[in-house]
Amino acid sequence: MIKFCLSLILALGLAAPLTAQERSGPLRIEITEGVIEPVPIAVAPFLAENAAASDFARRITDVVAADLIGTGLFRNIPESAYISRVSGFDAPVAYADWRAINAEALVVGAVTLSSDNRLLVKFRLFDVFSGAPLGEGLQFAGSTGSWRRVAHKVADQVYARITGESAYFDSRVVYVETTGPKNARQRRLSIMDYDGANVQYLSDASSIVLAPRFSPTGDRVLFTSYESGFPQIYEIAVGATQKRALGLDTDSMTFAPRYAPDGRRVVYSEAKGGNTDLYLLDLQSGKRNRLTSAPSIETAPDFSPDGSQIVFESDRSGGQQLYIMPASGGEPKRISFGQGRYGTPVWSPRGDYIAFTKQNAGRFHIGVMRTDGSAERLLTASFLDEGPTWAPNGRVLMFTRETAGSDGEPALFSVDISGRNLKRVATGTAASDPAWSPLLP
Amino acid sequence: MKIIHAGLLIAALGLGACTNADRFGPGAGGAGAGAGGAGAPGSVNDPTSAAYFNATVGDRVLFAVDQSTLSAEAQQVLAGQASWLMTNGAYTALIEGHADEQGTQAYNLALGARRASAVQNFLISQGVAPNRLRTISYGKERPLEICSTEACYSQNRRAVTVLTAGAGL
Amino acid sequence: MRLGWTLSGAGHLGLMLVVLFGGLFAGEQIPESVVLSEVSILSEEEFAALARPATAPETQSDAPQVALPEPVQDAPEAPAEDSAPEVSAPEPVEAPETPDSPEFEVEPPVPQAVVVEDAPAEPAPPSEIDGTTATPDQVAAPAPRVAPVPQVAPPPEAEAGPELIEDSTPDPEAPPAEPQEDTPAQAPEAASDRIVTEAEEEKTYAPASSKRPRSRPARPVRTAEPPRTTPATDDAVAAALAEAAAPDPEPAVAPGPRLSGGQREDFKASVQNCWITDPGAPWMQVVVVVGFELDRSRKVVGNKVRQVSIEGGDAAAQRTAFEKAKRAVLRCQNQNGGFRLPAESFGRWQQVEIKFGRGGVALQ
Numbered sequence: 019m020i021k022f023c024l025s026l027i028l029a030l031g032l033a034a035p036l037t038a039q040e041r042s043g044p045l046r047i048e049i050t051e052g053v054i055e056p057v058p059i060a061v062a063p064f065l066a067e068n069a070a071a072s073d074f075a076r077r078i079t080d081v082v083a084a085d086l087i088g089t090g091l092f093r094n095i096p097e098s099a100y101i102s103r104v105s106g107f108d109a110p111v112a113y114a115d116w117r118a119i120n121a122e123a124l125v126v127g128a129v130t131l132s133s134d135n136r137l138l139v140k141f142r143l144f145d146v147f148s149g150a151p152l153g154e155g156l157q158f159a160g161s162t163g164s165w166r167r168v169a170h171k172v173a174d175q176v177y178a179r180i181t182g183e184s185a186y187f188d189s190r191v192v193y194v195e196t197t198g199p200k201n202a203r204q205r206r207l208s209i210m211d212y213d214g215a216n217v218q219y220l221s222d223a224s225s226i227v228l229a230p231r232f233s234p235t236g237d238r239v240l241f242t243s244y245e246s247g248f249p250q251i252y253e254i255a256v257g258a259t260q261k262r263a264l265g266l267d268t269d270s271m272t273f274a275p276r277y278a279p280d281g282r283r284v285v286y287s288e289a290k291g292g293n294t295d296l297y298l299l300d301l302q303s304g305k306r307n308r309l310t311s312a313p314s315i316e317t318a319p320d321f322s323p324d325g326s327q328i329v330f331e332s333d334r335s336g337g338q339q340l341y342i343m344p345a346s347g348g349e350p351k352r353i354s355f356g357q358g359r360y361g362t363p364v365w366s367p368r369g370d371y372i373a374f375t376k377q378n379a380g381r382f383h384i385g386v387m388r389t390d391g392s393a394e395r396l397l398t399a400s401f402l403d404e405g406p407t408w409a410p411n412g413r414v415l416m417f418t419r420e421t422a423g424s425d426g427e428p429a430l431f432s433v434d435i436s437g438r439n440l441k442r443v444a445t446g447t448a449a450s451d452p453a454w455s456p457l458l459p
Numbered sequence: 460m461k462i463i464h465a466g467l468l469i470a471a472l473g474l475g476a477c478t479n480a481d482r483f484g485p486g487a488g489g490a491g492a493g494a495g496g497a498g499a500p501g502s503v504n505d506p507t508s509a510a511y512f513n514a515t516v517g518d519r520v521l522f523a524v525d526q527s528t529l530s531a532e533a534q535q536v537l538a539g540q541a542s543w544l545m546t547n548g549a550y551t552a553l554i555e556g557h558a559d560e561q562g563t564q565a566y567n568l569a570l571g572a573r574r575a576s577a578v579q580n581f582l583i584s585q586g587v588a589p590n591r592l593r594t595i596s597y598g599k600e601r602p603l604e605i606c607s608t609e610a611c612y613s614q615n616r617r618a619v620t621v622l623t624a625g626a627g628l
Numbered sequence: 629m630r631l632g633w634t635l636s637g638a639g640h641l642g643l644m645l646v647v648l649f650g651g652l653f654a655g656e657q658i659p660e661s662v663v664l665s666e667v668s669i670l671s672e673e674e675f676a677a678l679a680r681p682a683t684a685p686e687t688q689s690d691a692p693q694v695a696l697p698e699p700v701q702d703a704p705e706a707p708a709e710d711s712a713p714e715v716s717a718p719e720p721v722e723a724p725e726t727p728d729s730p731e732f733e734v735e736p737p738v739p740q741a742v743v744v745e746d747a748p749a750e751p752a753p754p755s756e757i758d759g760t761t762a763t764p765d766q767v768a769a770p771a772p773r774v775a776p777v778p779q780v781a782p783p784p785e786a787e788a789g790p791e792l793i794e795d796s797t798p799d800p801e802a803p804p805a806e807p808q809e810d811t812p813a814q815a816p817e818a819a820s821d822r823i824v825t826e827a828e829e830e831k832t833y834a835p836a837s838s839k840r841p842r843s844r845p846a847r848p849v850r851t852a853e854p855p856r857t858t859p860a861t862d863d864a865v866a867a868a869l870a871e872a873a874a875p876d877p878e879p880a881v882a883p884g885p886r887l888s889g890g891q892r893e894d895f896k897a898s899v900q901n902c903w904i905t906d907p908g909a910p911w912m913q914v915v916v917v918v919g920f921e922l923d924r925s926r927k928v929v930g931n932k933v934r935q936v937s938i939e940g941g942d943a944a945a946q947r948t949a950f951e952k953a954k955r956a957v958l959r960c961q962n963q964n965g966g967f968r969l970p971a972e973s974f975g976r977w978q979q980v981e982i983k984f985g986r987g988g989v990a991l992q
Contacts, residue, residue: 052903182948292576
């Protein structure tokens with residue numbers, strides 16, 4: 019009744035006289051440029067379902083928010099701007115209130131600490147503008163000691179659902195912690211969460227260690243150590259203290275190892291008589307295959323994600339450039355042609371890009387190019403940027419940035435492949451040689 | 460280029476020697492540790508000592524950017540090393556190849572290996588028995604000078620012959 | 629424009645009268661009567677609040693949907709975590725210093741009355757995930773790599789139901805409060821002229837910080853005595869408006885004058901400002917055309933945005949691209965209290981199709 023009245027009035031007032039005439043076609047516009055800004059989201063403080071969980075609830079909320087904000091893709095709306103609170107995990111969501119503060123997504127979570135000291139963390143994600151949940155609610159359980167991982171897992175879910183890409187928060191990075199002056203640097207093999215937390219050491223600082231690399235399952239690490247007095251490749255299980263030498267030639271240097279995607283083979287460099295070439299080792303059988311035999315330097319190899327190809331650097335053309343060859347060896351094809359020198363190629367886990375270090379005109383850059391060498395883009399520039407490693411989702415690169423001068427020291431930095439969001443990774447000490455793990459199980 | 464030249468000269472004169480010569484490489488244990496009085500065995504004035512080798516013969520040669528070829532000056536130093544080594548047969552040598560920081564890690568390791576190898580080959584060509592010489596590369600991991608200018612880089616692009624007492628390897 | 633406002637203003641006044649009186653008279657019959665009673669005590673403020681939207685066409689409601697839990701998806705239920713086989717209890721014998729014991733079970737609990745279409749292989753039942761590294765020496769056994777978690781079905785379509793389109797009154801503090809820490813850090817780094825991205829960044833930075841239209845002097849969104857009392861009115865108003873508007877489209881509409889170039893650009897700019905892009909994302913390779921219908925208040929009818937066509941990228945990228953486009957449209961109408969379009973040309977913009985993206989290689 020009332021509606022009818024209203025309609026009538028409106029119809030009279032608003033819908034001015036209409037002539038019968040055919041409708042014109044839709045208004046069509048084309049938008050090619052949007053804005054690049056963080057998507058505003060609300061990570062509502064996780065609810066503590068029992069008193070014992072309140073501290074964890076707070077910390078987990080912080081980590082979830084930090085993960086998301088840290089990507090540069092999101093902005094967390096401060097709680098002080100909230101119009102409505104999240105009163106309960108299962109309480110209906112007042113979408114309008116979240117829309118009013120412009121939150122595109124809302125994360126609601128709850129934490130329970132059970133009597134046997136286990137954490138239960140559940141969350142739901144809501145698409146505010148569509149007024150609907152975004153995916154199902156999920157729950158993770160873990161020991162209290164793993165609370166950060168639980169938080170990362172929640173953040174991974176949120177990230178994946180909003181962006182449509184897989185995430186990378188629940189991952190680790192193996193790197194080299196460095197201390198001491200430039201000419202007497204001590205290096206120690208270390209592992210940390212991707213965000214710098216939970217540092218764990220795999221070696222002491224008694225000998226030079228270089229370029230650790232994760233196995234495809236993240237449970238083992240290859241690296242080069244001078245422990246025997248001579249650079250050789252070792253493998254160590256994450257969490258173990260005993261490493262093993264790969265048992266390669268002991269009278270020639272071996273270095274720059276990387277696992278094949280199957281985790282059973284290792285490609286590496288060996289310098290014999292001053293000439294560095296690539297070799298492939300079968301970890302089980304110990305059988306070795308020489309992949310290149312050129313008088314030039316061939317090093318820094320890396321497999322394509324499907325294992326069929328190897329990208330590496332070589333100075334066969336007279337300067338350091340990038341090449342791709344079949345994983346079984348064979349004729350390499352050069353892919354880098356720009357000015358300067360190209361090294362340390364790493365294949366994106368997505369398979370679409372190769373990241374590299376570029377040295378040109380006295381500066382170092384981290385860059386990416388397509389696997390055919392096209393679409394080269396430099397993401398960074400500094401006195402010395404080197405050795406990129408991909409986040410498990412192929413979205414972010416971490417690398418070593420070293421400052422100049424006698425007090426120069428290395429630090430880990432990360433950058434989005436768009437070239438944005440460059441920032442230092444929070445390691446407690448100077449650090450170099452990062453390698454990202456796959457997403458943890 | 461001038462700076463490089465200067466560096467080479469210094470090396471050739473043996474002045475570039477070696478406060479740090481034996482800092483690196485476990486093989487350096489037996490070398491020139493003694494700092495005894497003048498003329499004392501093992502001292503700089505004992506022509507059969509590692510200290511003499513380091514200071515007077517010259518234990519290192521320098522390289523141009525991204526190069527492993529031996530300059531004339533370098534060859535001169537190495538010729539001296541070769542004849543000293545042949546005279547003092549009780550020593551073996553570990554040749555360390557180094558690079559400056561202006562390069563990527565793996566490449567610099569390979570480059571250092573090339574440099575060490577160039578020295579090794581030259582010494583062999585001069586008559587030093589191959590089994591007395593080993594090579595190792597430190598890439599850019601062990602710079603001698605720590606500034607970030609060519610003055611330091613030129614000193615870091617080096618191959619150092621580190622003596623070890625005791626025959627055969 | 630002005631005509632529109634006038635009409636709208638008149639409409640609103642009329643409305644209010646009707647609400648006031650009609651409400652009193654017709655109250656008994658109407659289920660909403662409960663709410664209507666509140667209306668009878670409109671305060672000055674509330675009146676103003678109601679009247680204000682007259683400038684920006686209509687329905688400003690604060691629709692606190694909380695009040696009447698419309699068919700909310702999440703029917704509360706007991707987390708069913710117990711059903712989840714809790715397999716991986718063994719505390720991973722991690723390295724000495726490892727603080728975290730990465731053993732998890734991912735339980736698909738939090739049951740939720742979500743209507744998941746084509747639920748993909750059900751949320752991986754607690755496929756027990758054991759620790760990354762169980763025992764120190766257990767190198768060989770490749771840790772079962774379980775997808776991080778059951779990936780859930782795509783977000784439901786934009787059938788945002790009949791819920792009210794409220795004027796967004798963009799949050800007064802959010803934008804300034806979060807200084808987006810990364811931006812400053814990048815800037816200095818980006819200072820080289822050699823770098824492509826940096827050039828690119830130059831361009832993108834500026835907008836990044838200023839884009840969000842600081843719509844309207846941050847007037848208190850909800851203060852002590854917020855217009856909470858009026859939602860019912862607004863509901864009614866909106867409903868009425870919707871009804872009033874609805875009949876229009878059917879009978880042919882006079883197209884009205886063509887949009888001028890400036891008007892088109894203005895509209896385009898308003899949408900553009902809401903389309904949050906991500907140059908690093910695969911979905912940027914997708915070109916999606918979305919269509920929607922606007923009512924005379926310049927809002928999307930039924931909040932429905934449909935996909936007209938889509939190309940480029942894989943399925944996931946396409947899904948995301950569409951979501952982003954949809955969100956841009958819905959967010960924009962809210963931010964601006966309706967799109968910026970001339971009322972007299974309603975027929976020209978009643979139906980809109982927007983093509984988002986330019987395809988090609990992302991990041992270029």
